[in-house]
Amino acid sequence: MDLEESQQLGMFVEGELMSVGMDTFIHRIDSTEVIYQPRRKRAKLIGKYLMGDLLGEGSYGKVKEMLDSETLCRRAVKILKKKKLRRIPNGEANVKKEIQLLRRLRHKNVIQLVDVLYNEEKQKMYMVMEYCVCGMQEMLDSVPDKKFPVFQAHGEIQLLRRLRHKNVIQLVDVLYNEEKQKIYPSFGLPAGALHPFAEDDVCRTSQGSPAFQPPEIANGLDTFSGFKVDIWSAGVTLYNITTGLYPFEGDNIYKLFENIGKGDYVIPEDCGPPLSDLLRGMLEYDPAKRFSIQQIRHHNWFRKKHPQCEPPIAIPPSPETKDRWRSMTVVPYLEDLHGYNEEDDDDLRDDYLDDEIIYTQDFTMPGQVPNEARQNGQSCTRGLPKPVCMNGTESGQLVSKTKAERRASASSNPSRKASSASSKIRKLSTCKQQ
Numbered sequence: 001m002d003l004e005e006s007q008q009l010g011m012f013v014e015g016e017l018m019s020v021g022m023d024t025f026i027h028r029i030d031s032t033e034v035i036y037q038p039r040r041k042r043a044k045l046i047g048k049y050l051m052g053d054l055l056g057e058g059s060y061g062k063v064k065e066m067l068d069s070e071t072l073c074r075r076a077v078k079i080l081k082k083k084k085l086r087r088i089p090n091g092e093a094n095v096k097k098e099i100q101l102l103r104r105l106r107h108k109n110v111i112q113l114v115d116v117l118y119n120e121e122k123q124k125m126y127m128v129m130e131y132c133v134c135g136m137q138e139m140l141d142s143v144p145d146k147k148f149p150v151f152q153a154h155g156e157i158q159l160l161r162r163l164r165h166k167n168v169i170q171l172v173d174v175l176y177n178e179e180k181q182k183i184y185p186s187f188g189l190p191a192g193a194l195h196p197f198a199e200d201d202v203c204r205t206s207q208g209s210p211a212f213q214p215p216e217i218a219n220g221l222d223t224f225s226g227f228k229v230d231i232w233s234a235g236v237t238l239y240n241i242t243t244g245l246y247p248f249e250g251d252n253i254y255k256l257f258e259n260i261g262k263g264d265y266v267i268p269e270d271c272g273p274p275l276s277d278l279l280r281g282m283l284e285y286d287p288a289k290r291f292s293i294q295q296i297r298h299h300n301w302f303r304k305k306h307p308q309c310e311p312p313i314a315i316p317p318s319p320e321t322k323d324r325w326r327s328m329t330v331v332p333y334l335e336d337l338h339g340y341n342e343e344d345d346d347d348l349r350d351d352y353l354d355d356e357i358i359y360t361q362d363f364t365m366p367g368q369v370p371n372e373a374r375q376n377g378q379s380c381t382r383g384l385p386k387p388v389c390m391n392g393t394e395s396g397q398l399v400s401k402t403k404a405e406r407r408a409s410a411s412s413n414p415s416r417k418a419s420s421a422s423s424k425i426r427k428l429s430t431c432k433q434q
Helices: 003-020 080-084 091-104 136-141 148-156 161-167 224-241 253-262 273-282 295-298 331-338 369-374 396-401 405-411 421-433
Strands: 047-058 060-068 074-081 115-117 122-130 174-175 182-183 357-362
Touching: 047 074, 047 331, 074 080, 080 091, 091 115, 091 122, 136 174, 136 224, 148 224, 224 273, 224 295, 273 295
Parallel strands: none
Antiparallel strands: 047 060, 060 074, 074 122, 115 122, 115 357, 174 182
16 A cells, blocks of 8 residues: 555545544533442451551551450551651651550550551551540640630640659640540650659650740750650640640741740730749740749649639541541441342452461561570461451451352341341350350
8 A cells, every 4th residue: 555545544534533423432421320339348357356447647657446356345556567667767666665665654544555466478567556536636626716625724734643653744645535535645755765763864866746846956956854845845735725826836847946946935815824824834945944743733723623614625526427426437347247248249358357467465576586486496476376257257267268158148147138237246246255
């Protein structure tokens, strides 16, 4: 075919396409005709824990809700990846210190570390902790003025008195469960790392939210008093929950540190003389003149019994689902684990279980083997119990069921498909008691 013939053929094809029209290839439909089915939530077990929805995400990893299949207690799990920790300066060392300190701390107002699981193949660590339904910042954000009534702010700062003998007074991460306040200590801050029998409280490193850092850190001093840094951060917290503002702000972290380094701030007039005096003592620029914990405890505002003149700020509904009860997010995964849907005949449940989970009582970094196991030449998983599913069966039994067996089981017991989430939880509870 010569050049002229090929050009004629191209013109013919183009003309045919133009005569057909674009409507042949693109069909316009109304939005009401669009059918969308949300992705079904698939159950995932980590050892004896059933995973729930995502609660939050930070620089170190994700936090999800969990359900303990043995005790039926709600838990929260922090999921850490070795690859991500390597990209964070001192990431692995900070996590190791956090686990060690959480295990050492035993207090009714401190979130307890329940379990530590490690997946060798996927290089993931799971820190299982007590579950709290809400954080302080959520409660503050739920009201227009973003502050607590005076009597409620006084109750929050009382955590100083309860936690000081544990060397934990940082109040940034205050959480709440159904019974009482819980605090998740920010162990990057100095006091959490101080040894109780140390000769002094001199520190050389500090981490934490920039808005809560004192002038000595903002100005780049090499050493500083750990206790005085904690007093300053508690003062910033008290300022925030009583005024709805922060004493120092900036468009970026550099401007923020510049303002903190100058130490100039204003206390609103409606705070009153006693509270203003306490804030000035806690936010004293010179660490040597800054209030000590004893001075705070004996201050008039701290010792006064503040009357309840207005309703307290309650735990708000969940921001995503608007659920005022903050119900368990694990329920849909329980339905997937114990229920059956004929529409999903082609879906396999091989992803129920993570790979081998190592139960640890002592922290081991990814790739390390406990000393006892190394000396005996044994594997870390030898002698450990197999992960147990929510219905009491072993993990191997769950994943080894064929599609036909699952269909036969469902057809023989059709009530399972129609049972509600609450009945499944009751059924699970009865199973565990037996």
